[in-house]
Amino acid sequence: MLAPVLVLLAGCGAATPVAGTPEPSPTSANSSAGLPPDPQPARTAQCPYLSEETVQDANGQHVTKVEVSDDQPHPACFFYRPDGGLQLSVRVYVGSTDVATKLVDKAAPVDTSNPASEPAGWKGGYQPSGDGVVYAVSKGDAAVIVLSNQKQSIKARTVAKKAIAALQL
Template sequence: MRRLLVLAPALVLLAGCHPSSPAKETPSSSAPASSASASAGLPPDPQPVRTAECPYLSNETVQDANGQHVTKVSVSDDEPHPACFFYRPDGSLQLTVRVYVGKSDVATALVNKAAPVDTSNPASDPAGWKGGYQPSGDGVVYAVAKGDAAVIVTSNQKQSIKARTVAKKAIAALKL
């Protein structure tokens, strides 16, 4: 019954969707956004809006973990923790870190959107955090949630340990 009540607004929104208005894809999206998840109250995927330092991860931390030099960092307008977008010397995106703090069901849904339970490998690092990791495009996504918080890292590297290391560093820096 509770699931029906949660899904009812999504079904109403889906009924009004028109095929000529596709969902907007973003650089930090590790999986295509479904209309159902977007209408179920998930915040939109973050967008890089300005060049700035990441408030919770240094360039050196990302360089050491991901194995590539960072030449530019952009951040989103998300509050209280902006998403951070780290770029390589050739200008391409190498790593994105998205932090969500709010409702626990939304945190879990964001992780499931990035690394669906049905298709991803289970992730439980750091201790107490749960989620998944899986290949994503030319790289990997590592997504975990704990309580009302979620951390989603996408990397252009195929080794999940690199994204996991960045996630752990972000969680430690933010004291989540």
């Protein structure tokens, strides 16, 4: 199962975590009750808010397949590399401020992650996740969570900023 991926964040066979699932902290484990389930890849389709080229340029790997979840109005997007492994996922949540904040804290717990404040007005955190990184931010009732198989947080941050700009959140 994937760590929180944007409503925010894949085709054939079972999904493999991009970079592992962050270990829940006591705070995030307690706050995950009542949160929407982690999105799952449902079908092969274009991501409505990120192009393959944008993800390739930002994450530094060729994209060979894109899958999306059934979440609405913003499906989670799952981008795969040539060997079939998941390289990046994006989850976008829009709903309640409380849930948006808790989703970010679940992905990158405030107590253990590095602070994130990009784009301007968004707050959250980033931290290593398995063999990669998670970058998770919220603003008001919206949250964007990016998981990358790359260790450099700038790659996940760039994707988050591009998704936020495309969605005009």
